[in-house]
Amino acid sequence: MSKESRIGVYICNCGTNIAKVVDAERVRDMVADLPGVACARTYKYMCSNPGQDMITQDIKENNLDRVVVAACSPRMHEPTFQKALEAAGLNPFLLEMANIREQCSWVHDDPGLATNKAADLTHAAVRRVARHQPLEKQEAPYTPVTLVLGGGIAGLTVAVELAEAGQRVHLVEREGRLGGNVGRVDLTAPYLDSARDILAEKIVQAETNPRIEVHLRATITDLQGFVGNFTATLSHTHEPDQEIPVGAVVVCTGYHEFDATRVERLGFGKYRDVITSFELEARLRKGRLETSDGRTPRYVSIVHCVGSRNPKYHAYCSRVCCMTALKYGHEIKSALPDAMVTDLYVDMLSFGKGGEDLYRRTSELKTMFLMFEKGDYPVVRKAEPDDDCGLLVEVQERLSGEAIDVPADLVVLMVGMQARGDSDQVARTVGISQDSHGWFIESHPKLAPVSTATEGVFIAGCCSSPKDIPDSVAQAQAAAAMVLGYIAQGKVQVDARYAQVDTDLCSGCRMCNELCPYTAITYDPDENRSSIQSAECKACGTCVAACPSGAITARHFTDEQILEQIEGVLAWSSSQP
Amino acid sequence: MEFEPTIVGFLCNWCSYTGADLAGTARIKHRPNLRVIRVMCSGRVDPTFVLQAFSAGADGVMICGCHPGDCHYLEGNDKAFRRFQLLKRLVAAYGIEEQRLRLEWVSASEGERFARLVDTMTAELRELGPLVRPPDLAGAPNPCPEVPREVAHG
Numbered sequence: 001m002s003k004e005s006r007i008g009v010y011i012c013n014c015g016t017n018i019a020k021v022v023d024a025e026r027v028r029d030m031v032a033d034l035p036g037v038a039c040a041r042t043y044k045y046m047c048s049n050p051g052q053d054m055i056t057q058d059i060k061e062n063n064l065d066r067v068v069v070a071a072c073s074p075r076m077h078e079p080t081f082q083k084a085l086e087a088a089g090l091n092p093f094l095l096e097m098a099n100i101r102e103q104c105s106w107v108h109d110d111p112g113l114a115t116n117k118a119a120d121l122t123h124a125a126v127r128r129v130a131r132h133q134p135l136e137k138q139e140a141p142y143t144p145v146t147l148v149l150g151g152g153i154a155g156l157t158v159a160v161e162l163a164e165a166g167q168r169v170h171l172v173e174r175e176g177r178l179g180g181n182v183g184r185v186d187l188t189a190p191y192l193d194s195a196r197d198i199l200a201e202k203i204v205q206a207e208t209n210p211r212i213e214v215h216l217r218a219t220i221t222d223l224q225g226f227v228g229n230f231t232a233t234l235s236h237t238h239e240p241d242q243e244i245p246v247g248a249v250v251v252c253t254g255y256h257e258f259d260a261t262r263v264e265r266l267g268f269g270k271y272r273d274v275i276t277s278f279e280l281e282a283r284l285r286k287g288r289l290e291t292s293d294g295r296t297p298r299y300v301s302i303v304h305c306v307g308s309r310n311p312k313y314h315a316y317c318s319r320v321c322c323m324t325a326l327k328y329g330h331e332i333k334s335a336l337p338d339a340m341v342t343d344l345y346v347d348m349l350s351f352g353k354g355g356e357d358l359y360r361r362t363s364e365l366k367t368m369f370l371m372f373e374k375g376d377y378p379v380v381r382k383a384e385p386d387d388d389c390g391l392l393v394e395v396q397e398r399l400s401g402e403a404i405d406v407p408a409d410l411v412v413l414m415v416g417m418q419a420r421g422d423s424d425q426v427a428r429t430v431g432i433s434q435d436s437h438g439w440f441i442e443s444h445p446k447l448a449p450v451s452t453a454t455e456g457v458f459i460a461g462c463c464s465s466p467k468d469i470p471d472s473v474a475q476a477q478a479a480a481a482m483v484l485g486y487i488a489q490g491k492v493q494v495d496a497r498y499a500q501v502d503t504d505l506c507s508g509c510r511m512c513n514e515l516c517p518y519t520a521i522t523y524d525p526d527e528n529r530s531s532i533q534s535a536e537c538k539a540c541g542t543c544v545a546a547c548p549s550g551a552i553t554a555r556h557f558t559d560e561q562i563l564e565q566i567e568g569v570l571a572w573s574s575s576q577p
Numbered sequence: 578m579e580f581e582p583t584i585v586g587f588l589c590n591w592c593s594y595t596g597a598d599l600a601g602t603a604r605i606k607h608r609p610n611l612r613v614i615r616v617m618c619s620g621r622v623d624p625t626f627v628l629q630a631f632s633a634g635a636d637g638v639m640i641c642g643c644h645p646g647d648c649h650y651l652e653g654n655d656k657a658f659r660r661f662q663l664l665k666r667l668v669a670a671y672g673i674e675e676q677r678l679r680l681e682w683v684s685a686s687e688g689e690r691f692a693r694l695v696d697t698m699t700a701e702l703r704e705l706g707p708l709v710r711p712p713d714l715a716g717a718p719n720p721c722p723e724v725p726r727e728v729a730h731g
Contacts (some may be wrong), residue, residue: 023727030724074615101601102598102602103598103600106601106602107604107606112727113609115727117609434647436644436647441647453591453650538650540617540650541620542621542650542656544621545660557617557621559625562626563629566633566635569614570583570612570634573726
């Protein structure tokens with residue numbers, strides 16, 4: 001530092017959220033005399049308009065060149081206070097926050113120790129901010145062409161929405177037809193309208209719109225570049241690979257059904273009249289509801305939660321099966337009014353619009369509901385010769401506490417949804433993460449449900465978790481809107497936080513080349529130096545920590561900033577003199 | 578007065594820091610001994626940071642990242658894990674007890690787990706007592722105005 005900084009420190013009371021445990025005035029007094037601190041204040045709500053105005057005014061009147069706000073988590077209000085700096089003409093990167101609410105006052109009871117901790121965190125922020133550099137955001141052009149992976153209901157919706165808004169789309173489907181899993185369904189819950197009708201319209205729209213290029217039997221094998229400026233490599237079964245420039249990628253690769261042979265006691269694969277829900281859909285679509293030997297079933301047993309809500313298989317609920325099972329009750333009773341339909345279920349989850357109503361309507365058709373304990377699947381066995389049914393389903397019924405043999409000519413297994421077997425390959429190719437079940441992870445479960453860790457790569461539909469058709473369509477439309485937002489801007493802002501190589505220090509060892517999870521680092525053999533494409537760097541800093549020459553700097557997370565923070569956090573609390 | 582160890586935590590922005598925030602929103606009480614430093618990824622944690630923390634007076638260091646397979650940056654936590662193996666030996670070479678350095682996985686939804694980790698490590702370090710800083714790790718002086726410390730009110 002050539003001259004001493006002029007730092008303003010603002011300690012928020014957050015009403016009583018912070019102040020009831022942390023003595024904010026005391027923190028202020030402790031940090032007020034630190035080197036570089038020009039003023040230190042407390043206020044009841046720093047994020048309020050008067051609070052922000054106070055900071056903006058102080059910057060102007062007291063000539064502040066850096067700001068520390070000790071308040072809530074930076075994940076909450078960092079953008080708010082960055083704006084307050086910008087309003088006073090100060091670069092937003094000259095702000096540092098100390099998290100004294102989520103990570104202090106809300107989790108500690110002892111006012112003395114909590115105040116010490118808050119002071120240490122604020123001290124560290126003061127030391128760190130003194131080393132901050134103003135950073136400028138960069139701009140890059142945006143290619144208004146979108147790649148959509150998956151031709152199911154979600155992918156079709158994204159493609160059609162974008163094309164109808166006048167934008168070009170490449171729609172990639174690995175199978176030989178469009179439609180995905182919805183194309184395997186007969187009627188849809190809860191209103192019992194035809195899946196075929198819903199889908200046919202979308203497929204015609206996609207196939208006839210000149211702005212949509214449909215690639216069947218094709219997969220993505222590579223994605224290079226960054227938001228607005230990707231190059232995707234498509235691999236077709238019978239054609240040479242194709243490279244296409246795109247601005248964004250929307251992943252709508254859907255799900256696989258659970259493999260019911262894994263639950264042996266259900267007899268799938270052993271008895272021909274034990275079928276999955278998808279096999280039943282196929283029969284319903286053909287209008288031939290029959291057993292394997294062509295007879296009309298008198299007893300149909302529907303087993304819920306096959307592969308779902310069971311830690312041995314998938315701990316999560318697959319969300320659509322209860323409603324689909326109720327729909328089956330309806331369809332079977334409509335076609336065969338004399339048939340006895342039994343639902344063997346764990347809990348009836350008939351959530352959402354029209355759900356409870358379908359439950360009531362199906363119950364009125366006199367289907368029977370028997371409850372079993374989660375994980376304690378019924379056992380299917382062959383019936384005796386003198387029974388009037390082909391199979392018997394033994395269930396430990398929870399409400400009566402009795403073991404009941406349910407007669408069945410047809411057993412329908414409500415197989416849950418699981419991540420596709422090839423989803424890890426897709427995730428690696430497009431640079432997104434998966435949860436422990438294999439589902440793709442959104443960048444925020446509530447506030448950014450179709451965005452991912454890679455800017456410009458979106459997810460919609462069942463590839464991120466089980467969903468019904470309306471939710472998948474809503475996500476698809478949301479993803480299309482996100483893409484249209486980029487297109488409307490015509491350019492992208494590239495994060496100012498990225499890693500930079502000092503070529504004078506780089507020894508060309510290439511250690512960083514291997515560490516980068518993206519493709520941000522390139523090596524120039526002529527110069528024997530590595531360099532980083534700032535727009536492709538996501539600022540993880542892994543290369544920075546590994547560089548043996550210390551040639552790489554993580555902007556806004558530099559070594560010296562973090563080392564100052566370490567010293568600051570320990571300066572008052574070190575156990576040693 | 579009972580010994581209160583000071584632990585420096587390096588938490589990745591996407592999973593562990595968010596998990597620590599969740600402990601806050603869920604009001605899951607835990608010991609006030611951890612001082613958190615946010616990094617974008619556990620892979621950013623330079624061994625120098627850890628040594629500097631011990632040198633500047635930390636009694637323990639806890640590095641937290643996303644669970645294996647859940648890394649926001651795909652595999653930065655794996656890099657952190659590999660580096661940690663080396664770091665453990667380095668720290669041991671300074672005569673620092675192994676309980677003073679931990680690498681833990683905390684997801685954004687594991688506020689409870691985070692809180693318990695802080696409690697466990699604090700209890701272990703209380704047992705172990707203050708770090709006797711090896712002379713060759715005694716860092717540069719850390720000048721700042723002396724202020725009287727608060728004592729526990731509880």
